Amino acid sequence: MSNLMIFWGLFDLFMLGILLYMPIMRKEEAFFGTKVSEETYSTVGRKIHTRYCIWLILSFIQIQVIGLIISFYRTDMPYARLVGLPIFVVAAMIFYVVFARQVKPFQVIEENQRFATSLKVRHLSDYTSIGLEILIGLTIIIPMLILIYYYPLLPDRIPVHWDWKGNPDRWAEKNFFSVFFLPVVMIYLQGLFWLIKYGMTQVKMMLPAEHTAEYLAAKEEGLRVTMSLMDQIRLLQSILFGGLSLNILSGILSGGFSIKWILGLVVVSDMFILLICAYNIYKMMKIEDRLKAIAGKTYVQRESDANQWYAGGLFYYNPDDPALFVEKMVGYGYTMNFANKQVYLYIGYGLLLPVGLALLGILGKL
Numbered sequence: 001m002s003n004l005m006i007f008w009g010l011f012d013l014f015m016l017g018i019l020l021y022m023p024i025m026r027k028e029e030a031f032f033g034t035k036v037s038e039e040t041y042s043t044v045g046r047k048i049h050t051r052y053c054i055w056l057i058l059s060f061i062q063i064q065v066i067g068l069i070i071s072f073y074r075t076d077m078p079y080a081r082l083v084g085l086p087i088f089v090v091a092a093m094i095f096y097v098v099f100a101r102q103v104k105p106f107q108v109i110e111e112n113q114r115f116a117t118s119l120k121v122r123h124l125s126d127y128t129s130i131g132l133e134i135l136i137g138l139t140i141i142i143p144m145l146i147l148i149y150y151y152p153l154l155p156d157r158i159p160v161h162w163d164w165k166g167n168p169d170r171w172a173e174k175n176f177f178s179v180f181f182l183p184v185v186m187i188y189l190q191g192l193f194w195l196i197k198y199g200m201t202q203v204k205m206m207l208p209a210e211h212t213a214e215y216l217a218a219k220e221e222g223l224r225v226t227m228s229l230m231d232q233i234r235l236l237q238s239i240l241f242g243g244l245s246l247n248i249l250s251g252i253l254s255g256g257f258s259i260k261w262i263l264g265l266v267v268v269s270d271m272f273i274l275l276i277c278a279y280n281i282y283k284m285m286k287i288e289d290r291l292k293a294i295a296g297k298t299y300v301q302r303e304s305d306a307n308q309w310y311a312g313g314l315f316y317y318n319p320d321d322p323a324l325f326v327e328k329m330v331g332y333g334y335t336m337n338f339a340n341k342q343v344y345l346y347i348g349y350g351l352l353l354p355v356g357l358a359l360l361g362i363l364g365k366l
Helices: 002-024 040-042 044-073 079-106 130-153 174-201 212-245 247-254 258-294 345-363
Strands: 113-117 158-162 168-173 207-208 323-329 334-335
Touching: 002 044, 002 079, 040 044, 040 079, 044 079, 130 174, 130 207, 130 212, 158 174, 168 345, 174 212, 174 345, 207 212, 212 247, 212 258
Parallel strands: none
Antiparallel strands: 113 207, 158 168, 323 334
16 A cells, blocks of 8 residues: 555646646747737746746645544545646646646737648557557456356356455445446546547647648657557556456455555556656657757747737637647647537537446445
């Protein structure tokens, strides 16, 4: 359990670092989602960002301490501190929007810019490794086949949840849902990743009229890095959930050993996810440096598009833009144009699992 606590602490610190760095990832080009002058960024902007960091760090410490106190005095709630992370993220978003409004009056509008648009046609196959897909498929199929084989041997009541000491604390009747829930979630998440990957092959990239070819090459490399990161997470996620799904079997057949094994699997898989995320962020930073060297800027957009970013550049809503996926103004990667009707397909798919779980809970299946 101590290893898990260490991992959760590291993950919380990783998230804090990302949220502290997010407003300045593109420096004066998208400072809290707003383009400002270099002078504003280095003077007034530095003071605004310092105040944002202070509020963020104080909130982080306060929420973490409260979680630790609850976990210490309420031993039946050892995971109380985990609830602090989503609360902290919500608080961070509120702080971000508040400080983004302070930056908005310093916005700089670039006029008479000239842009180019890539005519490159992307195909999903260009960003897909057959070997990787086979490996992911095996991590899904093999656990399901094992569960199918042992299903008749399982008792009528099986453990479906364990406390922090590794002892079963929730049981369920043996049925398809209780045994195959995690494999179904695995398939659902893989489908979600594929849907996002397909949408990202059609991402819109605005290009400067000068040094267009070099700029486009760097942008396309950034897209490949993002696609590769998604595939790496898909693989680790399938390994993790595949092992978790077998925990029902191993817990019955081999006692507490399975719990220690599964906790180790969780820690190792999640640590790898953190490491590959950090490494790919570093790669994106290097690409941003190349873009800056090529064209003097890492992000270009039309004035009409720039006015369609909301909440400090966190959300994009532009009915006049036909693109579904666009480059993020804040941070690295891509986001969706919430004015595009196709976004409802993604929202609908994303809600399938939580809505299904809620219905099963209402029907008494959970």
